[in-house]
Amino acid sequence: MGLLDKIKDAFRKTSEKISTSIAGKKIDEIFIQEIEDALITADVGVETSAELAKKISHIKFSRETSDAEVKQFLANEICTLLKPYESNFFDGSFAHNPEIILVVGINGNGKTTTVAKIANIFKASGHNPLLVAADTFRAAATDQLKYWAERVDVNICVGPEKSDAAGLVYDAIKLSNTSNDVILIDTAGRMQNRSDLLDELEKVKRVIKKLDDSAPHKTIMILDGLTGQAAHSQVETFLNKIGIDGIIVTKLDGTAKGGALISLTRKYKIPILAIGIGENLDDLKPFNAEEYSRAILGI
Numbered sequence: 001m002g003l004l005d006k007i008k009d010a011f012r013k014t015s016e017k018i019s020t021s022i023a024g025k026k027i028d029e030i031f032i033q034e035i036e037d038a039l040i041t042a043d044v045g046v047e048t049s050a051e052l053a054k055k056i057s058h059i060k061f062s063r064e065t066s067d068a069e070v071k072q073f074l075a076n077e078i079c080t081l082l083k084p085y086e087s088n089f090f091d092g093s094f095a096h097n098p099e100i101i102l103v104v105g106i107n108g109n110g111k112t113t114t115v116a117k118i119a120n121i122f123k124a125s126g127h128n129p130l131l132v133a134a135d136t137f138r139a140a141a142t143d144q145l146k147y148w149a150e151r152v153d154v155n156i157c158v159g160p161e162k163s164d165a166a167g168l169v170y171d172a173i174k175l176s177n178t179s180n181d182v183i184l185i186d187t188a189g190r191m192q193n194r195s196d197l198l199d200e201l202e203k204v205k206r207v208i209k210k211l212d213d214s215a216p217h218k219t220i221m222i223l224d225g226l227t228g229q230a231a232h233s234q235v236e237t238f239l240n241k242i243g244i245d246g247i248i249v250t251k252l253d254g255t256a257k258g259g260a261l262i263s264l265t266r267k268y269k270i271p272i273l274a275i276g277i278g279e280n281l282d283d284l285k286p287f288n289a290e291e292y293s294r295a296i297l298g299i
């Protein structure tokens with residue numbers, strides 16, 4: 001399957017939902033309302049869905065307007081909304097050496113898998129990543145990252161179970177090999193209501209700053225695409241507590257809520273670095289507004 005087909009396939013649940021509301025209908029008020037509802041169900045967000053529906057109602061579509069034209073129109077509008085939130089995260093060189101990247105988010109959102117996927121992309125483009133297993137709560141978490149480090153064939157730094165995450169991160173950066181030009185730190189999942197765990201994350205950040213005041217150069221929040229609008233409160237908490245430079249939404253392959261990126265960017269104005277569309281190493285795609293907009297409409 002080609003790359004675009006793979007992305008399109010991942011968004012099949014979302015696009016089918018929207019397509020059903022468009023298929024073979026004449027463009028009248030009921031049609032507009034159905035599209036608006038379908039967009040809301042796809043997690044596009046209430047305001048944006050209403051605005052998009054309104055735009056359709058203002059267009060003088062002819063009687064012969066095809067479903068394809070309506071979809072193309074929506075895809076263009078969505079692309080315009082998302083274009084400002086593309087990033088050059090995977091485009092080659094880093095501004096710092098090493099580039100220090102902290103990966104955060106609540107439990108089970110896909111942090112560890114995504115760290116591996118990012119390392120895989122960087123390695124393929126000639127970088128030499130070091131992974132840091134700073135989720136020291138569970139031995140299994142370290143083993144999971146070790147497994148990925150072997151698969152991707154990159155260096156990894158681990159500590160004993162229950163050891164201090166901040167201490168491990170400090171040592172990992174301090175003792176890292178000079179050939180490691182990018183350091184990816186996997187952290188433990190923390191629910192947004194566990195302020196003690198969020199404090200620990202703040203500590204990790206402080207410790208990184210002791211070694212390099214400009215770091216972490218990117219703090220990436222991982223969000224689960226299945227979460228729906230509840231993702232917003234997660235972003236809010238992490239944004240206020242430690243700051244977020246980029247978002248990656250995972251598991252978009254398993255949900256009809258593929259529109260989530262639209263409401264997230266509208267509200268938080270944070271770049272989307274990539275999207276997760278499967279469990280394999282190559283299932284992380286740098287975010288491209290046009291590709292995404294077409295995929296959620298199935299075109």
Ligand SMILES: Nc1nc2c(ncn2[C@@H]2O[C@H](COP(=O)(O)OP(=O)(O)OP(=O)(O)O)[C@@H](O)[C@H]2O)c(=O)[nH]1
Nearest residue numbers: 107108109110111112113189250251276277278279
């Ligand atoms: N379908 C699908 N599954 C994913 C994706 N990303 C991650 N997963 C799966 O989601 C589950 C949790 O992923 P992890 O990477 O362990 O998540 P985590 O955030 O590190 O979890 P904790 O460390 O426990 O907080 C695993 O079974 C992954 O294979 C994705 O893009 N698509």
Ligand SMILES: [Mg+2]
Nearest residue numbers: 111112135141
């Ligand atoms: Mg993990």
